[in-house]
Amino acid sequence: MRNRNIIFLLLIIIFFSLSEIAAQSGAKEDEKLLQEAKLLIFDKNWIEAEKKLDELLERYPKSPSYSTALFYKGKCLSEQKGREREAWKAFEEFLKRPDRPSALVEEAEISSVDLAFNFLNSGDQSFIPVLESRLTNPSKIIRYYTALKMSYLQDKNLAQKAVPVLKGLIESEKDQELIDRAKIALLRISPASLKEIQEKQEGGSFRLVKIRVYEKGKKTVSVSINLPLSLADLAIQAMPEKDKAALKQKGYDLNRILNDLAKSKEKMVRIEEEGNIVEIWIE
The missing domain is CATH 3.10.50 (Chitinase A; domain 3)
Structure with missing residues (x-):
């Protein structure tokens, strides 16, 4: 009886040891796939990199690298013509994950804004909420980037929604280059709003x-x-410099x-x- 108990305990130990080895092997494999994908991305081999990332996402759904793989999949898709919507979905899925690496969040947000902007300018009104939501993002970097981007929208009524963010930037920031970019953006959207700011800053005399x-x-x-x-x-x-050069000639x-x-x-x-x-x- 005692021998049976010993054998049983040994079997349990062996089982858990094998499970641990398998888990470690899986962990190493998912990390390997991610690194291989990154190298392919560095070489701009988007299709092959996507295959590596898809393999990781399919085989290792509980991998610590899962969210990172989603981000890089979005990057790969965004570089492939005709797959921009898939890219946007990948970035959005990444941003919704609680385990997303904070170091990649800002880039994912900006990529999502860029894609949504292109869809909107192509006539897809369903992406309006995407840009509007970024105007109230907790990160001022994302708010500013979205507002500056929206100044290029063909729909100037929609672009008007960026005006409060741009005005806030001009009134609160110290970086002169950033302020000038915001002023130029306001000039594209609402010259009257910029005139109000100038009058306020110059005491009504300019x-x-x-x-x-x-x-x-x-x-x-x-x-x-x-x-x-x-x-x-x-x-x-x-x-544009080419226009100034043409006038200079x-x-x-x-x-x-x-x-x-x-x-x-x-x-x-x-x-x-x-x-x-x-x-x-x-x-």
């Missing part, structure tokens, strides 16, 4: 850039623009013109192009 355009053969003004000087400077900064250096005008309240720049006349001055 210089205006005045632009008048006369079309060929006409004596009356075709276009009349009054823009705060600080906004004009931002507008020039926001112009024709002899119009916008930065120099604006600087020269800013030094004198009386000077006016007159530009004639194919019979059209543009007059610019600062008051």
Whole structure:
């Protein structure tokens, strides 16, 4: 009887030992698959990397690397044309997991915003809540990124929802480069909102850039623009370099013109192009 008990105990010990070995082997295998996938991602071999990640996700659903694999699967899918929706779902699934690695959360949020933005601009209104929810995200980085991104939306009514976040950024942040980006974003969405901020910051007193355009053969003004000087400077900064270079080739250096005008309240720049006349001055 005693021998039987000893044998039974030995069998139990062997069983648990084998189980532990199997578990360790599985753990090593899932880590191996993840590392192999990362190497393939580094080489931009998205399809093969996805296969490795799918194997990990299917074979090891309780793996500590499961959430990380989901994130990288989203990355692989986002790089494959036509699979962007699958990518977005993978990122969203990753973000919902309580065991998601915090180091990857910000990148996943940004990727989700980028994909949702593209879907929206393509006409899929179902992604409106995705962007709206990011405007109230606990992370100011995600709030700011979403608001800046939304300034490029074709639907300017929807883009207006980013205005409070952009205004808050301008009024509370110290990073001048970030503030300038927010001002340019506001300029795209709501110049009036930016004008309010400028008036508040400058105590209601600021210089205006005045632009008048006369079309060929006409004596009356075709276009009349009054823009705060600080906004004009931002507008020039926001112009694509190729457009500024094209104007410079024709002899119009916008930065120099604006600087020269800013030094004198009386000077006016007159530009004639194919019979059209543009007059610019600062008051």
